Amino acid sequence: MEQRELRELENKCIQEEPPWCTAACPVHVDVRAFNKEIGKGNLATAFKILAKAVVFPRIIGHICDHPCESRCKRNEIDAPVSIHELEKYCVKNADAKKRPLPVKQSESRVAVVGGGLCGLTAAVELAKRGYGVTVYEGAPAVGGRLLQLPEEVLPEDVLQGELEILDVLGIETVCNKKIGTGQEVQELRDEYDALFVALPNSPDLDLTPIDKLTLATPLDGVFARGDTAAEAASYIHGVAQGKKAATSIVRYLQGVSLEAERDKEGPYETRLYTNVEGVETVPPVEAQDPVGGYAPAEAEAEARRCMQCECLECVKACEYLKAFGSYPRVYLREIYNNEAIVMGYRAANTLINSCSLCGLCGEVCPNDLDMGEVIKKSREGMVAREKMPPSAHDFPLTDMNFSNSPHFALMKNAPGTDSSRYMFFPGCQLCASMPAYVELAYAYLRNTLPNVGLSLGCCGAPADWVGQRELFNKARETFLEKLKAFGSPTLILACSSCHDIFRQYYPDLAVISLWQIYDQYGIPAENLLELKEKLAVHDACAARHEDAQQEAIRSLLAKLKLDFQELEYSKDKTTCCGFGGLMTFANREVAIQAIDRRIKESPAPYLVYCAMCKDRFSWRAKETYHILDLIYGGIHEGDPAGLHTKENIGFSQKRENRARLKEKMLKELWGEEMVETGTQYPYELEIEPEARRKMEDRLILKDDILKVIHQAETTGNKMLNKDTGHYFAYYKPVAVTYWVEYSVVDNIYHIHNVYSHRMVIGEG
Amino acid sequence: MAQMECTKCNLPMEKGKVTITYLESSFPVELLRCPQCGLVYIPEDLAVGKMLQVEKTLEDK
Numbered sequence: 001m002e003q004r005e006l007r008e009l010e011n012k013c014i015q016e017e018p019p020w021c022t023a024a025c026p027v028h029v030d031v032r033a034f035n036k037e038i039g040k041g042n043l044a045t046a047f048k049i050l051a052k053a054v055v056f057p058r059i060i061g062h063i064c065d066h067p068c069e070s071r072c073k074r075n076e077i078d079a080p081v082s083i084h085e086l087e088k089y090c091v092k093n094a095d096a097k098k099r100p101l102p103v104k105q106s107e108s109r110v111a112v113v114g115g116g117l118c119g120l121t122a123a124v125e126l127a128k129r130g131y132g133v134t135v136y137e138g139a140p141a142v143g144g145r146l147l148q149l150p151e152e153v154l155p156e157d158v159l160q161g162e163l164e165i166l167d168v169l170g171i172e173t174v175c176n177k178k179i180g181t182g183q184e185v186q187e188l189r190d191e192y193d194a195l196f197v198a199l200p201n202s203p204d205l206d207l208t209p210i211d212k213l214t215l216a217t218p219l220d221g222v223f224a225r226g227d228t229a230a231e232a233a234s235y236i237h238g239v240a241q242g243k244k245a246a247t248s249i250v251r252y253l254q255g256v257s258l259e260a261e262r263d264k265e266g267p268y269e270t271r272l273y274t275n276v277e278g279v280e281t282v283p284p285v286e287a288q289d290p291v292g293g294y295a296p297a298e299a300e301a302e303a304r305r306c307m308q309c310e311c312l313e314c315v316k317a318c319e320y321l322k323a324f325g326s327y328p329r330v331y332l333r334e335i336y337n338n339e340a341i342v343m344g345y346r347a348a349n350t351l352i353n354s355c356s357l358c359g360l361c362g363e364v365c366p367n368d369l370d371m372g373e374v375i376k377k378s379r380e381g382m383v384a385r386e387k388m389p390p391s392a393h394d395f396p397l398t399d400m401n402f403s404n405s406p407h408f409a410l411m412k413n414a415p416g417t418d419s420s421r422y423m424f425f426p427g428c429q430l431c432a433s434m435p436a437y438v439e440l441a442y443a444y445l446r447n448t449l450p451n452v453g454l455s456l457g458c459c460g461a462p463a464d465w466v467g468q469r470e471l472f473n474k475a476r477e478t479f480l481e482k483l484k485a486f487g488s489p490t491l492i493l494a495c496s497s498c499h500d501i502f503r504q505y506y507p508d509l510a511v512i513s514l515w516q517i518y519d520q521y522g523i524p525a526e527n528l529l530e531l532k533e534k535l536a537v538h539d540a541c542a543a544r545h546e547d548a549q550q551e552a553i554r555s556l557l558a559k560l561k562l563d564f565q566e567l568e569y570s571k572d573k574t575t576c577c578g579f580g581g582l583m584t585f586a587n588r589e590v591a592i593q594a595i596d597r598r599i600k601e602s603p604a605p606y607l608v609y610c611a612m613c614k615d616r617f618s619w620r621a622k623e624t625y626h627i628l629d630l631i632y633g634g635i636h637e638g639d640p641a642g643l644h645t646k647e648n649i650g651f652s653q654k655r656e657n658r659a660r661l662k663e664k665m666l667k668e669l670w671g672e673e674m675v676e677t678g679t680q681y682p683y684e685l686e687i688e689p690e691a692r693r694k695m696e697d698r699l700i701l702k703d704d705i706l707k708v709i710h711q712a713e714t715t716g717n718k719m720l721n722k723d724t725g726h727y728f729a730y731y732k733p734v735a736v737t738y739w740v741e742y743s744v745v746d747n748i749y750h751i752h753n754v755y756s757h758r759m760v761i762g763e764g
Numbered sequence: 765m766a767q768m769e770c771t772k773c774n775l776p777m778e779k780g781k782v783t784i785t786y787l788e789s790s791f792p793v794e795l796l797r798c799p800q801c802g803l804v805y806i807p808e809d810l811a812v813g814k815m816l817q818v819e820k821t822l823e824d825k
Contacts, residue, residue, distance in 0.1 A: 389823035722767035757811040759786040
């Protein structure tokens with residue numbers, strides 16, 4: 001990822017944008033944090049938040065004209081949070097803290113003309129930075145308009161208490177000294193290093209034009225208020241002008257750019273998005289004592305009405321994004337850093353490998369930021385730089401290679417034909433977990449459409465998902481090369497992931513889903529499953545933009561007269577089953593969280609149309625029906641377990657099912673014998689249930705166990721545990737060393753335990 | 765510690781230093797091994813515990 005690209009992507013994630021109240025505040029008080037602290041009863045912390053933005057928090061707390069409230073997001077629901085009342089409550093009740101003294105003293109001296117709130121704010125800001133400041137005031141005392149405020153609005157003791165800071169900071173005040181002409185301004189300028197004219201609307205001073213951004217005037221080193229009359233009427237605007245002038249004068253005296261990075265000073269439009277859907281209305285809290293203001297319990301309740309506005313749309317929708325404790329803007333930086341590391345620990349590898357690439361984040365993001373796209377690219381980079389952890393995707397990629405090996409791969413014209421107008425490509429997962437349906441579906445297709453060939457194999461999705469471009473391209477080329485001999489048949493697909501892959505990478509091939517064929521030509525009625533329950537439809541994430549697939553499924557359900565409901569996240573907003581992106585292999589825990597959340601969306605049994613979805617949901621014991629279960633499940637009459645609706649089929653069985661399916665179809669349809677049958681081992685296994693469970697968790701196949709036993713029995717390399725009488729043996733076919741604990745009784749090999757490791761015994 | 769015997773050599777396995785390697789990093793580990801043929805026993809808890817942890821760390825290096 002280039003830095004420019006990172007910036008562009010980061011810019012799309014608006015979680016760190018300020019809430020509306022803060023953006024509307026001319027001095028950007030962190031109102032959200034302030035409310036949070038008040039809500040928790042932490043007055044001192046809340047006061048500090050206020051004091052960070054304004055130098056006279058007790059004055060502003062009493063008199064702020066609070067433009068924040070009109071922009072409060074609660075306006076869209078009920079009424080804004082009474083931010084100003086909370087401020088007042090805070091400054092009245094928070095303990096006074098000692099004010100910090102300036103740390104350094106500068107030789108530079110600054111004059112401020114006008115001792116109102118604006119001028120005094122600038123004076124304090126400058127004095128805090130160590131500059132010598134003198135305030136010139138035409139009236140007998142500083143304070144300007146504040147001095148005229150009635151006691152109930154701004155008590156005299158509060159005002160005087162706050163103005164004590166002028167003495168503390170050594171700010172000189174010269175009262176009864178009106179600076180009223182351009183000549184007088186020039187004279188002051190000659191005396192000081194910089195000057196701020198904090199008087200609103202002073203045409204006599206001949207300072208126009210005033211630069212709105214910096215408050216600079218045509219006179220070098222002279223700055224002046226640049227607000228409109230309406231703005232000048234606002235106290236908080238005056239404070240903002242004072243702060244702006246102080247910033248400019250500091251920059252001027254330091255000789256740095258006056259203009260750089262100042263576009264976010266003053267009120268502005270935030271880019272934040274906060275979804276208010278479903279937010280409950282909470283009536284605003286009225287103070288029992290309207291004059292005295294909020295009592296503690298009232299203030300806390302009102303502060304808790306603050307929604308703590310933020311975006312997190314994607315994090316709310318995705319267990320994976322939630323699992324890593326942050327949000328895309330942070331993740332993007334972590335991914336960028338991960339790529340930049342040459343030597344050292346790549347902390348974001350797991351983050352990168354755990355995403356399902358399902359695209360839901362992009363769907364719910366107000367700026368269409370799809371983390372899946374970023375992550376897929378990152379994986380491709382890791383593979384290209386040979387930095388992909390070898391264990392992350394080893395098993396599924398080996399499985400893909402198996403599917404595209406002669407053990408399973410096949411492409412043939414329909415029996416008795418020499419060309420194909422259609423080619424049924426059921427996909428490796430359907431053949432693995434529901435092979436009988438594949439035979440039935442192929443028979444249906446041959447009866448329904450002319451010249452339907454059959455192609456068994458893997459579409460390459462696993463390689464695509466994990467960034468193995470070379471492997472994917474090789475599989476693609478092999479497939480296209482084979483297909484050449486068949487003309488250009490329309491592919492009939494029964495897997496949403498295959499569909500997605502063909503659409504993306506084989507744009508010249510015509511594809512249609514098997515579900516559309518059933519919908520168009522009629523559902524075969526011979527083996528329908530009798531089902532009374534209401535189902536909930538789970539759309540495959542790979543079909544999120546495939547309206548034709550989604551509609552065909554719903555149409556089939558209607559034709560089957562089955563009652564069904566839509567899930568909260570469905571169609572273009574559907575979630576992944578946990579198989580996508582191979583998350584289930586790279587991060588089992590997060591995959592489980594994702595699956596468990598999805599399966600709890602409705603207590604109804606789920607209806608899916610992707611074999612992987614059924615596999616993952618049934619793995620977590622959710623009753624799940626594949627659309628083909630409804631059409632062909634009748635063949636399991638008397639054997640409901642055969643539907644595997646609540647328990648998935650193990651990895652070993654899946655692989656065996658594929659090889660058997662090819663063997664069976666070759667023989668029954670084309671009268672051919674399978675050439676590649678693999679090594680047959682003469683060991684009868686009896687695998688204990690616990691060992692069977694570990695095989696699934698640890699991705700150990702029956703074939704791996706047979707290899708270990710074969711090597712132990714033929715070489716004699718095995719150990720005996722004298723306590724249990726069990727043998728231990730190990731074997732490393734490729735990269736993983738497999739261990740089997742077993743005993744032999746009456747020629748039957750009892751498998752008690754299996755485990756594996758990737759570290760190599762010896763020097764490697 | 766389990767009483768392990770190498771069935772090929774008919775000898776009890778003894779504790780000894782064994783080197784294990786992953787991604788070009790080697791570590792000496794004390795494991796049960798056959799004093800004659802050198803067959804090594806790696807118990808389950810080591811394979812799925814510490815070894816797995818080290819494997820993951822090395823893979824992220």
